[in-house]
Amino acid sequence: MAKIGGVIVSHGQVATELVAAAEAVVGELDHIAAVSIGWHDDVDLAKEEIERAIKKVSQGIGVLLLTDMFGGTPTNISAMFLKENEVEIVTGVNLPMVIKLASHNRETTLSDLAKEVEEQGKQSIYRTSALLEPQKMRKDA
Amino acid sequence: MLEASFTVLNPLGLHARAAAQLVRLASGFKSKILLSRPDTNAFADAKSILSILTLAASMGTVLFLRVEGEDERDALEAVDRLFGEGFGEI
Numbered sequence: 001m002a003k004i005g006g007v008i009v010s011h012g013q014v015a016t017e018l019v020a021a022a023e024a025v026v027g028e029l030d031h032i033a034a035v036s037i038g039w040h041d042d043v044d045l046a047k048e049e050i051e052r053a054i055k056k057v058s059q060g061i062g063v064l065l066l067t068d069m070f071g072g073t074p075t076n077i078s079a080m081f082l083k084e085n086e087v088e089i090v091t092g093v094n095l096p097m098v099i100k101l102a103s104h105n106r107e108t109t110l111s112d113l114a115k116e117v118e119e120q121g122k123q124s125i126y127r128t129s130a131l132l133e134p135q136k137m138r139k140d141a
Numbered sequence: 142m143l144e145a146s147f148t149v150l151n152p153l154g155l156h157a158r159a160a161a162q163l164v165r166l167a168s169g170f171k172s173k174i175l176l177s178r179p180d181t182n183a184f185a186d187a188k189s190i191l192s193i194l195t196l197a198a199s200m201g202t203v204l205f206l207r208v209e210g211e212d213e214r215d216a217l218e219a220v221d222r223l224f225g226e227g228f229g230e231i
Binding site: 100 | 157
C-alpha cells in the first residue's frame, strides 16, 4: 500500500533529530525525510533540497511537509511547493506530529492527514503541572 | 470481552519506547484493546502510541484493560506478559 510521504523542514538540525527520535520510537521511516536549512544557506539551494526530498519520499499519493515555525524561512520556502492533493504543509512541528505522520496506516487522503497531524500537534501540548492538580482542572473545565 | 487490571512495574513508567512495544504487540491482534486509567478517567487505544502516552502512567499506576475480539484471550495473555515483565526493563 502506498504511503503519504513526509518531509520535515527546519532551521538547523532540528528536522534531522526529530526524524531520528521518531525512528527510535516507531522504527525506521523510509517515507519521511529531513531537510535542515542552515542559518546562512542560500534560498535557491534550500529550495532544491526540499524539492529533492519531496521527490524522494513521494509514492504518488501526496507529501506532507512539516515545518518548524510559521513565518520562518523553512516554511516560506516550503510554501512554494503547496499544491492541492499533492503537497500540504503544517507548521510548528513537534515529535508527536512526526509520530502521527509516521504511523498513519489506513487509507487516508493528504488533506485529511494534514488536518489530523495539525490536531495531534495541538493536542500534544500540555502544561504538565495542570495534570497534577486534578481538582483544579475539573474546576477549570 | 475480557477485562483485567495491571500495575505498571517499569521504573520509567509507560514511556515512549515501552508504549511502542505495546503498540507493536497489540497491533498483531485483531481484537480491540482498550486501556483505561481509573484515577484520572483517561482512556487509550493500545494500538496508538500517542494515545497510550496521554495516560501518563508512571511506575505503580494501575491500568485496566478491556479486550474484545476473536483473539481476545491470546491478546490478554500477551499484554499480561509484557506488563509482568516490566516491558523487559526490570
